[in-house]
Amino acid sequence: MAGNSEPLSPRAKLAVTAGKAAAAVSRAAGKGSGSVIGGKVALRFDPDLLARLAHHLDVVLVSATNGKTTTTRLLAEALRAGGPVVSNALGANMPAGITSALAGGSDARYGVIEVDEKYLAGVARDVSPKAIALLNLSRDQLDRAAETRMLAEKWREGLAGSDAIIIANADDPLITWAASSSPTVVWVAGGQSWKDDAWSCPSCGGVLQRPSDDWYCGECGFRRPTPTWALHGDHVIDPHGVAWPIQLQLPGRANKSNAAMSTAVAAAAFGIDPKVALERMYKVQAVAGRYDVVSYRQRELRLLLAKNPAGWLETFSLIDGPPTPVILSVNARGADGTDTSWLWDVDYTRLAGHPILVLGDRKLDLAVRLEVAGLRFRVCADLEEAVGAAPPGRIEAIANYTAFQDLRRKVGN
Amino acid sequence: MSDSSLRLVWVYPDLLSTYGDQGNVLVVERRAQQRRVPVSRVDVRSDQAIPTSGDIYLIGGGEDRPQRLAAERLRRDGGLERAVANGAIVFSVCAGYQILGHEFVNDLGRPEPGLGLLDVVSVRGEGERCVGDVLADIDPQLGLPPLTGFENHQGVTHLGPSARPLARTRIGKGNGTGDGTEGAFNETVFGTYMHGPVMARNPQIADLLIKLALDVNALPPVDDQWYEALRAERIAAASQPA
Ligand SMILES: [Zn+2]
Numbered sequence A: 001m002a003g004n005s006e007p008l009s010p011r012a013k014l015a016v017t018a019g020k021a022a023a024a025v026s027r028a029a030g031k032g033s034g035s036v037i038g039g040k041v042a043l044r045f046d047p048d049l050l051a052r053l054a055h056h057l058d059v060v061l062v063s064a065t066n067g068k069t070t071t072t073r074l075l076a077e078a079l080r081a082g083g084p085v086v087s088n089a090l091g092a093n094m095p096a097g098i099t100s101a102l103a104g105g106s107d108a109r110y111g112v113i114e115v116d117e118k119y120l121a122g123v124a125r126d127v128s129p130k131a132i133a134l135l136n137l138s139r140d141q142l143d144r145a146a147e148t149r150m151l152a153e154k155w156r157e158g159l160a161g162s163d164a165i166i167i168a169n170a171d172d173p174l175i176t177w178a179a180s181s182s183p184t185v186v187w188v189a190g191g192q193s194w195k196d197d198a199w200s201c202p203s204c205g206g207v208l209q210r211p212s213d214d215w216y217c218g219e220c221g222f223r224r225p226t227p228t229w230a231l232h233g234d235h236v237i238d239p240h241g242v243a244w245p246i247q248l249q250l251p252g253r254a255n256k257s258n259a260a261m262s263t264a265v266a267a268a269a270f271g272i273d274p275k276v277a278l279e280r281m282y283k284v285q286a287v288a289g290r291y292d293v294v295s296y297r298q299r300e301l302r303l304l305l306a307k308n309p310a311g312w313l314e315t316f317s318l319i320d321g322p323p324t325p326v327i328l329s330v331n332a333r334g335a336d337g338t339d340t341s342w343l344w345d346v347d348y349t350r351l352a353g354h355p356i357l358v359l360g361d362r363k364l365d366l367a368v369r370l371e372v373a374g375l376r377f378r379v380c381a382d383l384e385e386a387v388g389a390a391p392p393g394r395i396e397a398i399a400n401y402t403a404f405q406d407l408r409r410k411v412g413n
Numbered sequence B: 001m002s003d004s005s006l007r008l009v010w011v012y013p014d015l016l017s018t019y020g021d022q023g024n025v026l027v028v029e030r031r032a033q034q035r036r037v038p039v040s041r042v043d044v045r046s047d048q049a050i051p052t053s054g055d056i057y058l059i060g061g062g063e064d065r066p067q068r069l070a071a072e073r074l075r076r077d078g079g080l081e082r083a084v085a086n087g088a089i090v091f092s093v094c095a096g097y098q099i100l101g102h103e104f105v106n107d108l109g110r111p112e113p114g115l116g117l118l119d120v121v122s123v124r125g126e127g128e129r130c131v132g133d134v135l136a137d138i139d140p141q142l143g144l145p146p147l148t149g150f151e152n153h154q155g156v157t158h159l160g161p162s163a164r165p166l167a168r169t170r171i172g173k174g175n176g177t178g179d180g181t182e183g184a185f186n187e188t189v190f191g192t193y194m195h196g197p198v199m200a201r202n203p204q205i206a207d208l209l210i211k212l213a214l215d216v217n218a219l220p221p222v223d224d225q226w227y228e229a230l231r232a233e234r235i236a237a238a239s240q241p242a
Helices: A010-028 A035-045 A049-054 A068-079 A095-103 A117-127 A148-159 A173-179 A253-270 A274-281 A309-316 A341-345 A363-372 A383-388 A401-410 B022-034 B064-077 B079-085 B095-100 B203-214 B225-239
Strands: A058-063 A085-087 A110-114 A131-134 A165-169 A185-189 A229-232 A235-237 A243-245 A293-296 A299-305 A326-329 A356-359 A393-399 B006-011 B039-044 B056-059 B089-093 B103-105 B111-113 B120-124 B130-138 B147-153 B155-159 B167-171 B189-192
Touching: A010 A035, A010 A049, A010 A095, A035 A049, A035 A095, A049 A095, A049 A117, A058 A068, A058 A117, A058 A253, A068 A085, A068 A110, A068 A253, A068 A274, A085 A095, A095 A110, A095 A117, A110 A117, A117 A148, A131 A173, A131 A253, A148 A173, A165 A173, A165 A253, A185 A253, A229 A253, A235 A253, A243 A274, A253 A274, A299 A401, A326 A383, A326 A401, A341 A363, A341 B022, A356 A363, A356 A383, A363 B022, A363 B225, A393 A401, B006 B022, B006 B203, B022 B039, B022 B056, B022 B203, B056 B095, B056 B203, B064 B079, B064 B095, B064 B111, B079 B089, B089 B095, B089 B203, B095 B120, B095 B155, B095 B189, B130 B225, B147 B225
Parallel strands: A058 A110, A058 A131, A085 A110, A131 A165, A165 A185, A185 A229, A299 A393, A326 A356, A326 A393, B006 B039, B006 B056, B056 B089, B089 B189, B103 B120
Antiparallel strands: A229 A235, A235 A243, A293 A299, B103 B111, B120 B155, B130 B147, B130 B167
């Protein structure tokens, strides 16, 4: 069905109007885009608004610990081949932000929605999605996050009765556990670089055996399902064995995986040709400032967001080799999680040979971490000092969430 | 010690390595190497036997179900008790600390037997989860500067007569008993609720373990400027909560 052929109820209309008014006030007060406050006000007027707004759309939900914003963006581009898309492209991924995004897309055919891991089951219940893409689960925000296995368990319970086509990464045992209670699953071999949250069988607690790319539990028999789609180097292999080249402007293996998942969703759930989907994904240059290359004081800063050990691992694999300088910036404000212990789960020895420049509220935690890793580094007072310490040319700047926002603000991006 | 190398054993990283506590292994390893002490490190997964010939065993924090699985497998294995009987040093954090006691409350809400290597019993706290920076004074017997760490736990640990509190809190909850104690220790076995990881913020604890294992009174100094800067910052931060 294309567009909103049924009008919204008066109550829903009022809610959308109230939400837009609140968003406008919030914007006028200089408090960002106002999308979340708008969504909150609208949901208060009409708690069923999310369901109503989604009713006219073919919705796909995207959730994961890492890569959900990028995948949402890639998938939105792919689905535009089939019609107008509404999407929470800026990563406002809780119900209020999602409501606000959908309220702005009355002419859309597709809704491509990034959902915070904690809200996935609830949003899936509300919006009756046609498809759900599940990419990966790993440790994140140690001081307040639910256990990753508990999260997988909640997904499993919440998605058990879903009519949606689940597109799931078969290389991630927790994702497999979450998806395997669903009636319709398309398994994708999307890869998994970070394995340290997946040594324990999500079903029985046995130790998982992981010979090469396979995995299985020797105790209960829970094992990797046979994928019908696969990321293989620079190609995504479809169920007929056809290899489609993945060409992206976004760097790194993780984004190839995001593209492979997006291709599988577009083709399996929406009938979009992989070639068309992939060509459209190529257009994406940056996602909410991530991967953007910004000129700053005669240097080219590439801005990279890494929020947790799995994210840092993927990021180290995509940066330019030595002697390219690397800026590392870490904060521990509310949105980052206030515990910095996770730094010790990141293998910083991968940065050996790079000049390392350290920034952020928690630069001293990083300094001790790097000292213990036996690396040379320089602790800098601010970005100017760090940039000044690097020769003109490319600098890779890796930061966690609020540190990344600080960097963007600093370089005017 | 049969030779001059220091054997570190990292217990069950597949289950008890969720909160960055492998940093403790890295710090001990690094500080031994800086003193030119040859070090070997063995990571023992929970389907492998615990070697009994290690000098220092480190156990980290973990989530509730992995904690129960770790306790079950350690009890079945018996290697850690034998190592302690042989005089090995054990340093444990959070979930690992609880496992070394007589009993803790498992993920199913039932009492789970521990290894009884520390005279402590842990229960589930009724109040809010303890999360935040901690500042505490370490037992003077150990001759160490103040303890700084990050706590994140629901457990409450009661000490029996043969365990001494590792520290007395100035800021933070520690054992959660309301009497200001944090952690526990006896001659060779240590437990704490402190993450951070604790050795990164308190390298003197790493040195203490190395000295105990090598049976020496002193170690050559190393450059501690970054540790000291971090300690000063975290102690100041704990003293003035946001
Ligand atoms: Zn199993």
